[in-house]
Amino acid sequence: MNLVLQPDQKADVVARAEAQFAEGAYEDALNSFLSAASLDSxxxxxxTNAAVCLERLGRWTEAADLLQQTLETHPASPEALMGLAICYLHLENPGKALEALEPLYAATPVPGRARFAKAVALQLLSRFEEAIEEYREILTSEPDSAEVLANLVAIGMATAQEPLTREYSERLISLQPESTSAIRGLAACALWRQDYEEASRHCGSLVELVPEDTNAWFNLGISLLRSHHPLEAAKAFLEAMRLRCDKAQAAAVIAPALRQCGALEDARACCEQGLSEQPGNTPLAMVLAGVLEEAGDAETAAQQYTKVLMVQPENTEAWFRLGCLRLAQEDPRTAFEAFQSAVRLRPEWLEALLNLALSSWRAGDLEEARQYYGEAVRLHPGSLEAVRGLAGIAIELRRYDEALDLHGRLIDLGDSSAELYFNTGLLLDKTGQREDAVRLYREALALNSQFSEALLNLGHVLKALGREDEARAVWLQAAHSDSCSVDSVQPLRSGAVFDRLS
Known part of the structure; x- marks a missing residue:
């Protein structure tokens, strides 16, 4: 709001107030205008001018109170209403600002300042479509209003409207080539389109103009990482980390990004820096454990997960990762305990159930492994891995009829690998179903014509059926590859560790 000149310039107090205001001595000008007001209620x-001084001093609540008092005696004062609306906007009360502006909309035409203030209030209330309409109305008479264009860019970014953001960013940058609002808008558009090369150019321009902008550095890192410039990306992420005051919160975001860049040492240092500020930050401790795990420091990673669990024993992810590490270290019993804790907290977690079963299997407890694979199948009937596990256990227990049924179930579930058909053929052969064994070996060979073990075993079955000419033909084909006859059924991928989380 601007100073309103007194019609009567004779009063010394008013003249003094206006001079003080012009010199920027707003506190003195405030006292002088209040003195003048006290002489004439x-x-x-x-x-109104006293309220303007309060606004310049940033004392918005006092300014609003004074303008409210003014409106009690002058309810239609445009200056008081406009000033009150501005105060409410600064006080983050856009609803009250709209109420103050309502009488001004009775004028024809609507004052431009009132329309802009209303658009800002609507924007703060997230009534974006109405705000856009008001801003566009202003642009019909003020097409080069940088402030309006910047606010439209902000709405476009807040609502992820790429065409809107691009249109007004391009208009704004044509007026102000170094407009940070326009550059941010263009960078956002490029990121939405996944044009990371262009995004990195805009973000690079932005950090040159505003080198302390943490978000710009972070977005630059993302753009560089996804446009396959990991070293430059890591530098951008580290600069974002350096600028952030809240190191722990920043590290929780930046360390995983550094990890994606392959900068594991930097990611570790980033986590440790954040944890030095907030030692009890569990999410960051989990990030550090993951970084250590990826760097190959399995034992330190396991210790880190254990520390997390001492503070947060219900952390299922920590139990799961600890189990995976112990299983990889060939410690199946400790792994079993970790996976058992994960399953106790999340009984239907498929990957944890599968790894729990695998831990039992590797510890030599086949019946226990069978129990957990069975539970996985009960809860997730369509799980190929769970059925494979049961089939593998059945084979080790020499329950070939059961294993054969499970292999048939795998086929029904859509597993059509050459290895599965080969295993099924072996099982059929062992249970005396040789004609069916021939059919399954041929299914395997249809998928992999150079599957030498299938060729050799097919020859053996054909010979046993008295079809020696066919047997010699397939053996001749097998002779062109290094192979040996397979006389035991091999479980299909039943020993895989499932290290993904769900």
Whole structure:
């Protein structure tokens, strides 16, 4: 709001107030205008100008109170209403600002300042479509209003409207080539389109103009990482980390990004820096454990997961990762305990159930492994891995009829690998179903014509059936590859560790 000149310039107090205001001495000008208002309780101009001084001093609540008092005696004062609306906007009360502006909309035409203030209030209330309409109305008479264009860019970014953001960013940058609002908008558009090369150019321009902008550095890192420039990306992420005051919160975001860049040492240092500020930050401790795990420091990673679990024993992810590490270290019993804790907390977690079964299997407890694979199948009937596990256990227990049924179930579930058909053929052969064994070996060979073990075993079955000419033909084909006859059924991928989380 601007100063309103007194119609009567004779009063020394008013002249002094106006001079003080012009010099920027707003506190002195405030006292002088209040003195003038005290001499005449109906002096609208003195009160309004005192409110302007309060606004310049950032004392928005006091300014609003004074303008409210002014409106009690002058309810239709445009200056008081406009000033009150501005105060409410600064006080983050856009609803009250709209109420103050409502009388001004009765004028024809609507004052431009009132329309802009209303658009800002609507924007703060997230009534974006109405705000856009008001801003566009302003642009019909002020097409080069940088402030309006910047606010439209902000709405476009807040609502992820790429065409809107691009349109007004391009208009704004044509007026102000170094407009940070326009550059941010263009960078956002490029990121939405996944044009990371262009995004990195805009973000690079932004950090040159505003080198302390943490978000710009972070977005630059993302753009460089996804446009396959990991070293430059890591530098950008580290700069974002350096600028952030809240190191722990920043590290929780930046360390995983550094990890994606392959900068594991930097990611570790980033986590440790954050944890030195907030030792009890469990999410960050989990990030550090993951970084250590990826760097190959399995034992330190396991210790880190154990520390997390001491503070947060219900952390299922920590139990799961600890189990995976112990299983990889060939410690199946400790792994079993970790996976058992994960399953106790999340009984239907498929990957944890599968790894729990695998831990039992590797510890030599086949019946226990069978129990957990069975539970996985009960809860997830369509799980190929669970059925494979049961089939593998059945084979080790020499329950070939059961294993054969399970292999048939795998086929029904859509597993059509050459290895599965080969295993099924072996099982059929062992249970005396040789004609069916021939059919399954041929299914395997249809998928992999150079599957030498299938060729050799097919020859053996054909010979046993008295079809020696066919047997010699397939053996001749097998002779062109290094192979040996397979006389035991091999479980299909039943020993895989499932290290993904769900």
């Amino acid at each position: 109906m002096d609208l101009t003195a009160r």
